[in-house]
Amino acid sequence: MKRHPSRLRYWLNLSTMTVLSLALAFFILLAYASERWAQSHRYPARNIPTGAWLRENKIPYEEVELETADGVNLAAWYTPPANGAVILVAHGYSGARPEDIYVMFARNGYGVLAWDFRAHGASGGETCSLGYYEQLDVEAALDYALSQPGVEHIGAWGGSMGAATMILTAAKHPEIEAVVSDSAFPSLEDVVRLNTPIKIMQPFVLFFAEKQSGLELDKVRPVDAIAEISPRAVFVIDGWEGAAIAMNSPYRLFDAAGERKELWVEDGVPHLGMYGYNPLEYEKRVIGFFHDLRQK
Numbered sequence: 001m002k003r004h005p006s007r008l009r010y011w012l013n014l015s016t017m018t019v020l021s022l023a024l025a026f027f028i029l030l031a032y033a034s035e036r037w038a039q040s041h042r043y044p045a046r047n048i049p050t051g052a053w054l055r056e057n058k059i060p061y062e063e064v065e066l067e068t069a070d071g072v073n074l075a076a077w078y079t080p081p082a083n084g085a086v087i088l089v090a091h092g093y094s095g096a097r098p099e100d101i102y103v104m105f106a107r108n109g110y111g112v113l114a115w116d117f118r119a120h121g122a123s124g125g126e127t128c129s130l131g132y133y134e135q136l137d138v139e140a141a142l143d144y145a146l147s148q149p150g151v152e153h154i155g156a157w158g159g160s161m162g163a164a165t166m167i168l169t170a171a172k173h174p175e176i177e178a179v180v181s182d183s184a185f186p187s188l189e190d191v192v193r194l195n196t197p198i199k200i201m202q203p204f205v206l207f208f209a210e211k212q213s214g215l216e217l218d219k220v221r222p223v224d225a226i227a228e229i230s231p232r233a234v235f236v237i238d239g240w241e242g243a244a245i246a247m248n249s250p251y252r253l254f255d256a257a258g259e260r261k262e263l264w265v266e267d268g269v270p271h272l273g274m275y276g277y278n279p280l281e282y283e284k285r286v287i288g289f290f291h292d293l294r295q296k
Contacts, residue, residue, distance in 0.1 A: 044094040044128050048121055051077065053099035059106045066115055066140040074115045074137055075122035077102065078144070081111030084152035086145045087290065088176070089114035090138060092160030092183070092272060093130060096121035100275065101157060108287050110155075113145050117162070130188055131165040131222075132215035138169040146175060153177055155290050158184065159272050164222045167253075171228035178233040180286055181222075183244070183272045186252045188220035194246055223256050230258025235289045239269025239277065262289065 054061055059079060066074040077097060087105045089112055091098050097114040105112045117134050118125030128134070138156075145154055155178045158166035163184035170176040185191045226234060234257045238250035244265075254263045264285060266274065275282045 043126075044120060046119075046121060047094070047096045049097040049099060049116070051099070053103060054106075057103045057107065059103055061102075061106075061112075064113075064144070066137070066144055068118070068136040068140045070133070070136055072118045072137070073124040074118065074140060076113060076115035076141065076144075078148070079106050079112045080148065080150060082109040084150060085290065086111035086113055086148070086151050086154055088138065088141050088145060088154065088156040088166070090141075090156070090158040090162030090166050091117065091120070092162050093128065094120070095159070095162075098159065100279075101159070104275075104279075104283050104286070105157070108283075110290070111145075111148075111151065113141050115141055117165075129215045129220075130161055130191065131168060131220045132188075134161070134165045135169045138165055139173070142169070142173060142175060156180070157286070158182065160184065164188075164220070167222040167229070167234075168220065168225050170232070171225040174232065176232070178235075178290060178292070179229060180235045180237065180289060181226075181253065182237045182274060183239070184222055184236075184249065184253060185243075186221070186223035186247055186249055187217075189217045190247045192217070194243060223252050226253055226257045231260065233260040233262070233289070233292070235262045235264070235286070237264045237274050237286075239271065239273045240265050240267045241270050241273075243271055 051061065054077070061077045061079045064076045064078045066076050068074065079102075087110050089098060089101055089105070091114070096116050102112050102114050115137065116123040117128070117137050119128040142154065145151055154176050156166045156170060156176050157180040158164070159182045163181040166176075166179055167181055167184060170179045236250050236254045236257065238244045240250070244250060250263060250265045254261060264274070266277065269277045
């Protein structure tokens with residue numbers, strides 16, 4: 001028995017419409033999930049530092065406020081130097097002023113200026129751009145430090161997002177004479193791809209990340225900027241576990257850097273975990289690296 005042509009067309013059309021509808025629904029769901037995923041990273045959790053560890057270690061400091069070129073107010077601490085050198089201390093994503101690192105520098109005679117990045121801690125700003133607009137925060141800290149009496153040299157320490165941001169900023173500002181980069185990412189695109197749970201979502205998340213924030217992901221590439229710091233010194237530190245392995249972070253950054261450069265990588269140490277893994281060795285190496293600032 002022959003199938004009626006009109007009935008065959010009906011089922012073909014119905015099948016086609018069903019497939020197209022399912023594909024459209026999947027695309028809409030994928031776009032929505034990607035948009036929400038990208039949006040979630042713009043609003044980090046706020047952790048407010050107390051200064052308790054500084055007070056316990058009898059570190060004198062003052063509360064100061066920095067203002068960025070685009071009008072964001074940043075909460076900060078400042079300790080004047082005993083040796084003429086100030087270290088700018090920049091925390092990571094979803095962090096705040098790192099009190100342990102602050103104390104490490106201050107007890108070795110360094111001045112310290114640490115702040116909460118925009119949209120972090122006690123600072124103003126609604127959204128985080130993971131190193132793009134945060135460069136304005138570093139510039140505000142640099143301007144403040146340079147304006148203080150007794151400051152002859154500026155060094156910088158950054159952790160994770162703070163390290164990436166510090167590399168980008170130091171590449172443009174020779175006033176920053178040496179940089180310690182602890183657990184920096186090579187590029188923001190690497191971070192987005194790594195933290196997108198489903199591979200098919202990656203191009204959508206990248207698209208929405210740029211659209212929502214107005215940033216250009218290819219402008220946040222520390223691996224491309226780090227060579228511009230030379231001949232100033234860079235010390236690349238990272239724990240060889242997790243994200244560091246996935247992005248080959250420390251080795252890509254070290255290989256891209258010019259002279260002078262140093263590298264410290266340890267197996268089995270997690271992201272931003274080197275200080276906690278061996279605080280005495282960390283202090284010895286980092287303070288030794290910055291020692292040259294005092295000798296110029």
